[in-house]
Amino acid sequence: MSGLRDKRLLFLTGKGGVGKSTVAIALGIAAARRGLRTVVAELTGQDRAAVAFGHADGSSGARELRLARNLHTISIEPQHALEEYLQQKAGPLGDVLAHSRTFHGFVSATPGMRELLALGKAWELSQAPRRTKGAEPYDLVIVDAPATGHGLATLRTPRTFAEIAKVGPIASQGRTLDASFTDPRFAAVIAVALAEEMPVNETLALRRSLRDDCGIELSHTIVNALVPDRLGPRQAAGVARAIEAGGGVSDGSSARASTASSPLSPLVRAALESARSEHVRARAQRAQVQRLADGLGSDPFELPYLFTPSVDRAGLELLADRLEELL
Ligand SMILES: Nc1ncnc2c1ncn2[C@@H]1O[C@H](COP(=O)(O)OP(=O)(O)OP(=O)(O)O)[C@@H](O)[C@H]1O
Ligand SMILES: [Mg+2]
Numbered sequence: 272m273s274g275l276r277d278k279r280l281l282f283l284t285g286k287g288g289v290g291k292s293t294v295a296i297a298l299g300i301a302a303a304r305r306g307l308r309t310v311v312a313e314l315t316g317q318d319r320a321a322v323a324f325g326h327a328d329g330s331s332g333a334r335e336l337r338l339a340r341n342l343h344t345i346s347i348e349p350q351h352a353l354e355e356y357l358q359q360k361a362g363p364l365g366d367v368l369a370h371s372r373t374f375h376g377f378v379s380a381t382p383g384m385r386e387l388l389a390l391g392k393a394w395e396l397s398q399a400p401r402r403t404k405g406a407e408p409y410d411l412v413i414v415d416a417p418a419t420g421h422g423l424a425t426l427r428t429p430r431t432f433a434e435i436a437k438v439g440p441i442a443s444q445g446r447t448l449d450a451s452f453t454d455p456r457f458a459a460v461i462a463v464a465l466a467e468e469m470p471v472n473e474t475l476a477l478r479r480s481l482r483d484d485c486g487i488e489l490s491h492t493i494v495n496a497l498v499p500d501r502l503g504p505r506q507a508a509g510v511a512r513a514i515e516a517g518g519g520v521s522d523g524s525s526a527r528a529s530t531a532s533s534p535l536s537p538l539v540r541a542a543l544e545s546a547r548s549e550h551v552r553a554r555a556q557r558a559q560v561q562r563l564a565d566g567l568g569s570d571p572f573e574l575p576y577l578f579t580p581s582v583d584r585a586g587l588e589l590l591a592d593r594l595e596e597l598l
Contacts, residue, residue, distance in 0.1 A: 274459075274491075275490075275491070275597045278457065279397045279411065279412065279458065280412045280452070280459075281459050282416050282458060282460045282461065283415055284419055284423070284462060284477065285422075285462050286473045289470050290463055291418070292415050293582050294463050294590070294594075295311050295413050295414075296323055296415075297574075297591045298594050298598075299311040299320065299344075299413050300342065300587055301597070302413070303342035304595060307411045307598070308408070309341055311343070311413045311415060312344070312345050312393050312412055312413065313344070314393070314417055318344075323583075324339065333346060335396075345396070349378075349389050349392075350378075350388075352391060353388050355392070383428045387441075390425060391444060393412055394451055397409065419473050423484065423485070426485050427484055428445075429444075429447075432445035453485065455488065460481060462477055462489055463493050463495055464493070464571070465496055466555075466559040466560050471563045471566070474567075478567065492567060493572045496577075497553075497556055497575055498553050498576045500553035500554065501546070501549065510546050517543070572596075575593070577589065
């Protein structure tokens with residue numbers, strides 16, 4: 272699977288907690304390795320990329336922060352995006368507006384305005400030349416977007432504003448953003464999922480809503496955190512038999528504890544049961560991946576589960592090794 276290399280903007284969404292931020296950062300690392308000047312733009316205020324790269328306070332202060340060669344991040348703050356926008360558009364008047372309480376009230380009271388501003392900033396990052404004074408253009412903008420429902424609503428915002436406003440700067444900004452985000456040569460929406468019932472359902476629903484409400488085809492689906500199935504069918508049957516034949520648990524003193532007819536030592540029983548439950552989990556995941564593939568009509572891209580207490584830089588690099596295939 273490939274096809275992301277020629278895109279300018281990737282929009283990652285999916286159910287809460289499935290690994291959107293992790294995948295966004297790992298994809299950023301992969302793109303930077305490929306020589307693409309990349310920015311991971313977070314709309315979620317988590318500043319995960321900055322933290323992963325050792326910026327302890329996690330604050331990029333709504334500004335572009337260089338993490339490594341070719342790799343940058345920004346946590347998009349709608350308010351900051353608005354101030355920038357007004358300054359670009361209206362010069363000193365923009366400054367006055369940006370600091371006017373009435374205007375702030377208008378922005379926070381207008382449904383969808385924060386989303387429109389956030390998308391506008393993501394779009395600005397993808398433009399060459401940049402509208403922000405002195406800013407360098409990027410080859411790739413990876414948007415770590417909110418979870419499915421809010422993510423979809425965010426993508427729908429430009430069109431809504433264009434329809435409501437009809438004329439004027441908001442309508443034209445809405446139309447420009449909508450045209451960019453719905454252009455498959457420019458942007459791709461990527462779903463991140465886990466191989467579990469609910470995330471699979473949500474991914475399939477996302478694909479439908481994306482098509483029906485936004486006129487966008489889901490470009491790729493990445494199924495994250497798959498555990499390896501280390502046992503073949505015969506080995507799995509052997510493990511099940513050994514557990515059954517082992518019956519009770521021995522005190523561990525018998526040298527013959529592991530033979531089929533004698534009780535298993537606690538350690539051997541725990542190891543066998545753990546092997547069996549990992550196998551069951553892997554099989555259940557495979558069934559969900561198959562359901563996802565059937566629903567999508569194509570195979571999702573797979574990422575492994577990382578057996579580390581937290582996903583650190585080494586883990587991200589490992590996921591990036593896999594994701595390079597997409598770029
Ligand atoms: N492949 C993986 N293997 C193991 N753990 C993972 C993997 N991917 C993500 N995680 C862990 O799962 C948790 C959720 O990941 P992450 O924060 O990236 O999800 P998210 O979809 O961005 O969540 P949210 O909806 O809250 O923004 C984190 O603790 C992360 O370290
Ligand atoms: Mg996240």
